[in-house]
Amino acid sequence: MHFKAAFGYLLFITTVAEYTTATTPIVLWHGMGDTCCFPFSLGSIKKILQEKIEGVYVKSLKIGGNLIEDYKSGFFIHPDKQLKDACNQISTDPQLTNGFNALGFSQGAQFLRALAQRCPNPPMKTLVSFGGQHQGVFGLPECPSLSKQSCEYMRKVLNYAAYEKWVQKLLVQATYWHDPLNEAEYKAKSTFLADINNERTVNQTYIDNLQKLERFVMVKFLNDTIVQPIETEWFGFYKPDQDKDILPLKESPLYKEDRLGLRQLDADSKLVFLAIEGDHLHFTDEWLDEHIVPILKN
Numbered sequence: 001m002h003f004k005a006a007f008g009y010l011l012f013i014t015t016v017a018e019y020t021t022a023t024t025p026i027v028l029w030h031g032m033g034d035t036c037c038f039p040f041s042l043g044s045i046k047k048i049l050q051e052k053i054e055g056v057y058v059k060s061l062k063i064g065g066n067l068i069e070d071y072k073s074g075f076f077i078h079p080d081k082q083l084k085d086a087c088n089q090i091s092t093d094p095q096l097t098n099g100f101n102a103l104g105f106s107q108g109a110q111f112l113r114a115l116a117q118r119c120p121n122p123p124m125k126t127l128v129s130f131g132g133q134h135q136g137v138f139g140l141p142e143c144p145s146l147s148k149q150s151c152e153y154m155r156k157v158l159n160y161a162a163y164e165k166w167v168q169k170l171l172v173q174a175t176y177w178h179d180p181l182n183e184a185e186y187k188a189k190s191t192f193l194a195d196i197n198n199e200r201t202v203n204q205t206y207i208d209n210l211q212k213l214e215r216f217v218m219v220k221f222l223n224d225t226i227v228q229p230i231e232t233e234w235f236g237f238y239k240p241d242q243d244k245d246i247l248p249l250k251e252s253p254l255y256k257e258d259r260l261g262l263r264q265l266d267a268d269s270k271l272v273f274l275a276i277e278g279d280h281l282h283f284t285d286e287w288l289d290e291h292i293v294p295i296l297k298n
Contacts, residue, residue: 022055023053023054023055023056023057023297024056024099024100024101024125024126024296025056025057025058025059025095025096025099025100025101026049026053026056026057026058026059026100026101026102026103026296027058027059027060027061027090027096027100027101027102027103027112027124028042028045028046028058028059028060028061028102028103028104028105028108029060029061029086029102029103029104029105029108029109029111029112030042030060030061030070030074030105030106030108031074031104031105031106031107031108031109031131031281032074032075032106032107032172032173033071033074033075034071034074034105035062035067035070035071036060036061036062036063036067036070037060037062037067042060042105043060045103045288046058046060048285048288048289049293049296052289052293053293053296053297056296057095057096059089059090059093059095059096059100061086061089061108063077063082063085063086064077064085073172074107074172075171075172075173076170076171076172077172078168078169078172078175078191078192079111079114079172079175079176079192080191080192082111083111083114083115083118083119086111086115086119087115087118087119090115090119090122091119091121091122096122097122098122099122099123099124099125100122100123100124100125101124101125101126101127101128101296102115102116102124102126102127102128103128103130103292104127104128104129104130104132105130105131105281106130106131106132106133106226106227106280106281107132107133107172107173107176108132109127109129109130109131109132109133109134110129110132110133110134110176110193110196112124112127112129113127113129113132113134113196113210113216114192114196116209116210116212116213117196117203117205117206117209117210118196118206118209120209120212123212124212124213125213125214125215126213126214126215126216126217126295126296127213127215127216127217128217128219128292128295128296129216129217129218129219129233130219130281130283131219131220131221131224131226131227131233131280131281132218132232132233133176133227133232133233134197134218134232134233134234134235135178135193135197135231135232135235135236135237135254136176136177136178136186136190136193136232136237137173137176137177137178137227137228137229137232138177138178138179138180138228138229138238138243139228139229154171154173157171157174158171158173158174158177162174162177162179163177163179163185163186163188163189163190165189168189168190168191169191175190175191175192175193176190176192176193177190177193178190178193178232178237180237180238180239180240180241180242180243181241181242181243183240183241186199187199187200188200197254197259197260198254198259198260199259202259206260207258207259207260207261208261210260210261210262210265211261211264211265213265213270214270215270215271215272215295216265216270216271216272217272217274217292217295218233218234218235218271218272218273218274219233219274219275219276219283220233220234220273220274220275220276221233221275221276221278221279221280221281221282222275222276222277222278223277223278223279224279224280225279225280226279226280227280229246231246231248234248234249234273235249235252235254235255235262236248236249236252237252249262250266272295274291
């Protein structure tokens, strides 16, 4: 039976509030320079998932009242405000009451991870992070969807003033700018990443909530020209006081001190590391079908 017809039939025999499905719903969150619903980006992903997973409900998060606001949110709405919006959308959607799987793309991936930590109801079951910058970024080699001049201006602001209060309030990318040459300033002044990574104090609630994930899948793009360093997509980052050598997740204080519960998730076989050749968010429909769809079906 075609999905739309089946869905209409279900609504005919039950109220929306009572709607249940054996298929776990899916929530999508786009990245910088994108929106919830462009047909060539997340709109395409949504269509593929609906074709491959019979009867699945897919919600692509739209921040703000329209696509223009949603697009701007990727640059100019603080993640804390976006997370409150997303939490409200998810907690008031009756089709997500019993939990959902989540797919985050680029910065949308770390936002969904923060959502799991801050907004545990309804529960997130599996989180798939596509190129998420979980240890932040230090560098902006390219910024898609912006003009060369705008990109250069953003790069200069981040390089010289990322931790100024006005920049932290204005520019989303500043909130996960992680300067390994000045860790103290990063930990003290980062208004988003330092908090969700428990860099200042250990928020046990964040740990407990992240432990509720059934799986945390991280996809790293091996030829990424946008995210710097690429290893942040697997929670790796530069060693302190330099920007050349990388400290992998399992050698980091974040893991050894288990400040987020990642070591425990790993011990419970809940961490999944996937790598793919290609630039940032470059993957084929076939790769998605082979590597991600089976995870979402289970």
